[in-house]
Amino acid sequence: MxxxxxxxxxxxxxxxxxxxxxxxxxxxxxxxxxxxxxxxxxxxxxxxxxxxxxxxxxxxxxxxxxxxxxxxxxxxxxxxxxxxxxxxSTEPIVVLIGGATGVGTSTLAADVARRLNIQSVIGTDSIREVLRRAVSPDLLPALHKSSYAIPPEDIRVTVEGEDTTLLGFRVQASQVAVGIEALVDRGLKEGTNLVIEGVHLVPENVMEKYRSHPNVCSIVVYLSDEAAHRSRFYVRALGTAMRRPAEEYISHFKEIRKIHDYIVRSAHRTGVKTVENLSIENTSDAAVEIVANRVSGIAETAVKxxxxxxxxxxxxxxxxx
Incomplete structure (x- = not known):
């Protein structure tokens, strides 16, 4: 033959x-x-x-x-x-994928990075962990708590009538934003493609700063169905080898949904694109299309x-x- x-x-x-x-x-x-x-x-x-x-x-x-x-x-x-x-294109692309705990930002980030051949995917929880090693709990106590479980005494600055869950979350998000912005700025300066994902990417904070930057694309992921959101935590617990049991998230589900709704409202106020994550395949298609529409203009004129x-x-x- x-x-x-x-x-x-x-x-x-x-x-x-x-x-x-x-x-x-x-x-x-x-x-x-x-x-x-x-x-x-x-x-x-x-x-x-x-x-x-x-x-x-x-x-x-x-x-x-x-x-x-x-x-x-x-x-x-x-x-x-x-x-x-x-x-x-040789133009650097930075994709920011925000969303509440459990909506699937990390899964989406990994798939978007794979499809766009981006090697660096960084979670804001990892950035927070680095900052925790550098800053003591005495100095920034809110940084050392879960984003959805920051007690009022750790906020230190209170606003009358403000929901303490959201206030604590915003305090921590603003602290983590320092590390996020350092990574984004360095990536843009050095021409490195990045995907950054996590709850700390608040549209009216980090994402707003890069709103007019042609190389940065911001997306917020959400789940409108609370039951679907709740069920994701059991899948998440299995995927992380039970390092953090689903029950811990479920016990704070009310607070997580408050943060979820706040992030979505913030996205609407600032014009950040939102994508409902009902199916990772469809969500990834939508996210890649959003990125393409956002940065294809600069990519077309760049060196190939x-x-x-x-x-x-x-x-x-x-x-x-």
Missing amino acids: QEEREILIVKAGRQTPFSRGVLAQTLSQAGARSELAYQIAGEIRAELIAEEIFTVEEEEVIARVREKLVKKDAMVVGRLDKWRILRE RPSLLFDAGEPSASESP
Whole structure:
């Protein structure tokens, strides 16, 4: 039996073997359904072999992809174009994903980072932990409590008629904001792509500061259904190997929902985009589209990286070339 010849993709003097896995991964990251992505990748490989094309320009592969997407899922075509601009741009992108405890900011951040090929994902809880090591509880007691369980005596500054849960949360968020802003500013200065997620990204605080910055995109995640929000804590507890039992969150669920509603109202007041996280796939699609619409203008005029399929990642062991 004759061995099947290898197909080479070329661009700007570089070449790489054609891989259905890499092409399918590229399409999936751009928003195509996984089964459709693998179907298109397989069809294109079969066509190239049938036409005896064993060296092909990357743009030719993308043109064939677009032609098939127009017929099979036209909505993905626009996403693919914007996603390519983001992936190939050298402009730094900082994505801020805020939302109350339990709505899924960390899961969304990881998926958005994967799809945009962003290597650095930082949670505001991690930033808070670093600050806790640097600042004693005597100096900033609110910093050393959970965001939803700060007692009135740790707030130190009270406002008559103010809800103590929200006041305590805002005090802690303003303290953590120092670390968040340092990371964002450094990322922008050094040209580093970042995704930062967590409850401390308050729209009227950190997100407002970067509202007019073209390289920063802010998103708030929410869950309007309280029952759905409550159930997420049991999933979260399993995902973190029971380091923090769900019951601890449930016992403070009233306070968490107060913070949730405050963050959403704050987003509406400041014009920050909001996304309901009912399904991670749909939420991730929406988030990537928000990022693309926000920063595609600067990305289009930036210096381009040399390739898309060359740097899209490697297929897993189960994905044959």
